[in-house]
Amino acid sequence: MIAALSRVPPLLAAHVQLSLAALALALLIAGPLAIIAARRPRLAAVALGLASFVQTIPSLALLALFFPLILFVGGGRLPALGFLPSLLALTLYALLPLLRNGVAALRGIDPAVIEAADAVGMTPWQRLRLVEAPLAAPVAIAGLRTAAVWTIGAATLATTVGQPSLGDLIFAGLQTQSWSLVLAGCLAAAALALAVDAAMALAERGLATRRRPLWLGALVALAAGLALATAPLWRAAASDRPTVTVGAKNFAEQYILARLIGARLERAGYRVVYRDGLGSAVILGAVGTGAVDVYVDYAGTIWTNAMHRADAPARGPMLRAIANWTRATTGTRLLAPLGFENAYAFAMKEDAARAKGIATLDDLAARSPALRLGSDLEFLERPEWAAVRRAYPMRFAAATPFSPTFMYQALASDRVDAITAFSSDGRIAARHLRVLTDPRHAIPGYDAILLVSPARAHDARFVAALAPLANRIPVAAMREANYLVDRDTDAQTPEQAADWLAKRIGLGE
Numbered sequence: 015m016i017a018a019l020s021r022v023p024p025l026l027a028a029h030v031q032l033s034l035a036a037l038a039l040a041l042l043i044a045g046p047l048a049i050i051a052a053r054r055p056r057l058a059a060v061a062l063g064l065a066s067f068v069q070t071i072p073s074l075a076l077l078a079l080f081f082p083l084i085l086f087v088g089g090g091r092l093p094a095l096g097f098l099p100s101l102l103a104l105t106l107y108a109l110l111p112l113l114r115n116g117v118a119a120l121r122g123i124d125p126a127v128i129e130a131a132d133a134v135g136m137t138p139w140q141r142l143r144l145v146e147a148p149l150a151a152p153v154a155i156a157g158l159r160t161a162a163v164w165t166i167g168a169a170t171l172a173t174t175v176g177q178p179s180l181g182d183l184i185f186a187g188l189q190t191q192s193w194s195l196v197l198a199g200c201l202a203a204a205a206l207a208l209a210v211d212a213a214m215a216l217a218e219r220g221l222a223t224r225r226r227p228l229w230l231g232a233l234v235a236l237a238a239g240l241a242l243a244t245a246p247l248w249r250a251a252a253s254d255r256p257t258v259t260v261g262a263k264n265f266a267e268q269y270i271l272a273r274l275i276g277a278r279l280e281r282a283g284y285r286v287v288y289r290d291g292l293g294s295a296v297i298l299g300a301v302g303t304g305a306v307d308v309y310v311d312y313a314g315t316i317w318t319n320a321m322h323r324a325d326a327p328a329r330g331p332m333l334r335a336i337a338n339w340t341r342a343t344t345g346t347r348l349l350a351p352l353g354f355e356n357a358y359a360f361a362m363k364e365d366a367a368r369a370k371g372i373a374t375l376d377d378l379a380a381r382s383p384a385l386r387l388g389s390d391l392e393f394l395e396r397p398e399w400a401a402v403r404r405a406y407p408m409r410f411a412a413a414t415p416f417s418p419t420f421m422y423q424a425l426a427s428d429r430v431d432a433i434t435a436f437s438s439d440g441r442i443a444a445r446h447l448r449v450l451t452d453p454r455h456a457i458p459g460y461d462a463i464l465l466v467s468p469a470r471a472h473d474a475r476f477v478a479a480l481a482p483l484a485n486r487i488p489v490a491a492m493r494e495a496n497y498l499v500d501r502d503t504d505a506q507t508p509e510q511a512a513d514w515l516a517k518r519i520g521l522g523e
Contacts (some may be wrong), residue, residue: 018198021183024319026202028178032097033206034167034240036104037162041455044109048116048154049142059118065110067204068420073168076103077175078293090404096289096305100172100179107168115157119150132431152222159214166207170199181204185291189265189419192507205478209239255285258470261300261309264291264391265418266499266508267356267438267492271310271462273512275480278521279308282479294319294392302344304467308480312356314460316340318397326458333461347470349477350484354438354492357460358398360450361435363425367448374451378432379406387413388421388430405456438462438489440497462487482521491518 022320051058067075080099123146131141142389170181180203187195212237220229257280262272269290276286289297289306290337294315300306316336327335337348360378372378387410391400393413402408413456416424422441435442435449437460464483470476495515498506506514517523 018183018194019193021195022180022198022202024246025178025180025182025199026206027244029166029169029180029203029206029420030243031167031247032100032104032172032177032179033162035097036165036169037108037158039101039105040108040112040161040165041158043105044112044116048113048120051113052117052120060111061089062113062117065113067105069110071236073107074171074174076107077171078296079103080175082299090350095178098179099175100169100177104165104172108165111157111160111164112154113157115160116150116154117150119153119157120146122153123149148221152218155214155218155221159211159218159322162210163207163216166203166210170203173225173291174293175296176292176305177521178287182288182290183207185264186269186508188431189269189291189417190381191503206243210236211241211437236272255283257285257287258307259287259289259304259305261292261297262288262290263297263309265436266511267436268310269508270495270499270515271352272513273509274488274515275308275310275464275483277512277516278479278483279476282475284476284479298465301465301467302340302346304469307467307470307476308349309465310352310462311465312460312462313351314398314458315396316358318401318485322397323458324397324401326455329459329461332338332459333463335465340465345471347466347468347471349464349466350479352462352464353485353487354462355460356436356438356462356492358393358457359435359437359442360432361425362432362450364446364448366431367450372450373448374453375406375408375456376401376453378450379408382410384411385431386411386429386430387434388424389413389415389434390418390421391415393434402456405454422500430512438492438496439500440495441500443493444497444501462492486519486521487515488519489514494518 027365037072047061051061077099080103084099084102127145127149128141131145136144169179170184172179173185180199183195183199183202186264187193187199188198203484213232216232217229219234220226220232260276262268262273272288272290276288280288289300292300292306294311297306298311298316298320301309313332313336314337317332321336321339333348333351340346340348360375362372367373370379370381387408389399392415394413394508412430414424414430418436421430421433422435422445425433425447426445432450435447437449441447464480466477466480492515495511495518498511498514499508513522
């Protein structure tokens with residue numbers, strides 16, 4: 015738990031920065047709009063209707079939608095990963111309580127007060143500043159409190175689009191079954207939301223009771239606390255080392271390989287930041303734009319998802335074709351394969367497979383109407399699943415996506431009968447699972463490959479730091495490293511597993 019808590023300060027700083035920026039931008043939009051809408055009922059109906067519609071979109075989906083939108087609008091010139099999409103999505107998410115309370119507060123002012131202000135000759139600006147704003151402030155701040163709590167909570171999801179936040183701890187903990195990380199992330203996010211809400215509550219009370227020292231003191235305390243929370247960002251900005259970003263998808267192997275890569279880059283003199291939990295399409299686009307400098311992908315994923323190829327060539331021709339395609343489309347460099355393959359592989363409990371006489375995907379297809387399939391979060395929407403169904407007429411009674419960790423648990427608890435496992439996963443052997451053969455070769459090869467952004471493709475120091483990883487990691491070593499993190503008891507952190515793997519392949523200190 016102490017190690018988990020030690021990771022909180024820099025992530026808390028990034029979380030505060032993002033939440034504060036989103037709230038500030040939402041206020042800049044909602045403030046003037048609420049003033050105008052309070053005087054124009056039709057505009058109020060449209061504005062509140064649009065803000066309400068945004069609330070019906072799940073916050074995770076809203077974040078994800080901004081990634082392709084920014085790529086399309088910016089033509090690759092705007093940062094589509096990290097802060098910008100998170101800022102825009104959270105700003106939209108914060109608008110409803112700000113608008114609703116702002117309009118309600120202004121409309122709730124006694125008309126006699128407005129008439130009196132007009133009678134003494136106040137201009138519209140004077141009336142707003144001296145009469146309406148002070149009277150509306152308590153109700154408006156109540157909306158700001160709601161928006162702040164919503165924004166701080168939703169900001170944990172910014173991890174999925176590459177923005178550091180307290181969600182990094184939560185997502186990493188869920189994927190690696192490190193519950194201390196989950197607890198640290200949840201407690202820090204909850205404490206931040208409660209502290210901000212308490213400070214704003216004092217400010218609201220001070221304004222309602224016309225006690226200036228109370229609301230002014232609350233605002234000063236809030237500003238000081240937020241400035242202290244963001245202090246780690248100042249130290250990072252002052253670093254004179256070049257900063258590189260290492261990306262990772264959302265399962266243990268990716269976390270381990272990212273830390274292995276990061277450790278080598280740190281020894282080469284770089285300052286390393288990690289962007290974990292990214293989806294396949296997001297991370298491939300991010301390396302092409304330079305938002306991520308390096309990450310590990312899998313040949314079959316790019317072959318089917320990005321290149322839209324349905325054939326399954328041999329390993330060498332596939333890697334050459336992928337290298338040519340990434341270089342021609344985005345300038346991304348395929349630096350080298352790592353030496354192992356992590357392919358999709360359908361797996362069942364050994365005793366269940368034996369009892370049902372299932373050894374191949376043909377056998378599985380024949381029995382599928384009576385079976386339930388569990389997959390990772392992406393597989394059921396990927397071209398590989400379509401290719402498998404073309405080759406094998408599978409019609410499962412149910413097909414349910416899980417995060418990888420919970421997928422294995424679903425199989426162990428008999429919630430599903432078969433899963434789309436990963437061939438380099440140590441849990442296959444540890445849990446005595448049978449991997450079903452693919453006699454029709456519907457699933458392509460999945461060599462793990464290092465992809466480097468165009469900006470780093472010709473950085474000699476960067477490339478030299480990673481070159482020793484080429485063809486260095488056997489699948490047996492990767493399985494052992496994965497199982498260090500994925501096992502049910504005495505699980506290690508991805509950093510510890512990466513250190514073990516470095517020593518196992520002869521690259522440790």
